[in-house]
Amino acid sequence: MRYKPTRRTLLATLVAAPPVILLSGKSGTPLSALPLPATPACGGSTVEQTAGPYYLPNAPLKQDLAADVRGGEPFILTGFIFDRRCSPMAGVLVEVWHANQQGHYDNAGFVLRGHQYSDEHGRWRFNTIMTQHYAFRTAHYHFRVRRPDGSVLTTQLYLPGHPRNASDPLFDTRLLLDLRSDGTQRLGRFDFVI
Secondary structure, three states: OEOOOOHHHHHHHHHHOOOOOOOOOOOOOOHHHOOOOOOEOOOOOOOOOOOOOOOOOOOOEOOEOHHHOOOOOEEEEEEEEEOOOOOEOOOOEEEEEOOOOOOOOOOOOOOOEEEEEOOOOOEEEEEEEOOOOEOOEOOEEEEEEEOOOOOEEEEEEEOOOOOOHHHOOOOOHHHEOEEEEOOOOEEEEOOEEO
């Protein structure tokens, strides 16, 4: 069941959104002006999934993961953190890790791994690259989201339309990123409810 935004929650989300995420050099249309997807039902939480075998603790505080690698298609992962009453949450630890453009993880260091904290409006963002599928897994991004009270949500986010989605036993449509593009930059948005 999808959350139907009320006028209050829609206005709160629009006020909290950055004025311009990116501008296209050609069209001039800001990505933030595109219609927002519905927030998942705030009465429940974002679906949990396994951390998998490649999680490493103590990832560094960094927003720009793309600087870790040469090549790869630039990709922005972004969104908001909401509590179950649909209020934005500040100071939430957001940790990400994923495979590179060849489908390999860095298991010896912290390439394509990092964390940050949601801002006063509940926003989070990572500049990274498009991940790749491997073995039986479709392309996905791993996340750990820890509330200030210490409770943790571990999950994975997926790319809509990826050809391996249907064959991946862990794939869940409730965890699809909302993909957008301004013609020069791709962005995937997901709002966590914890």
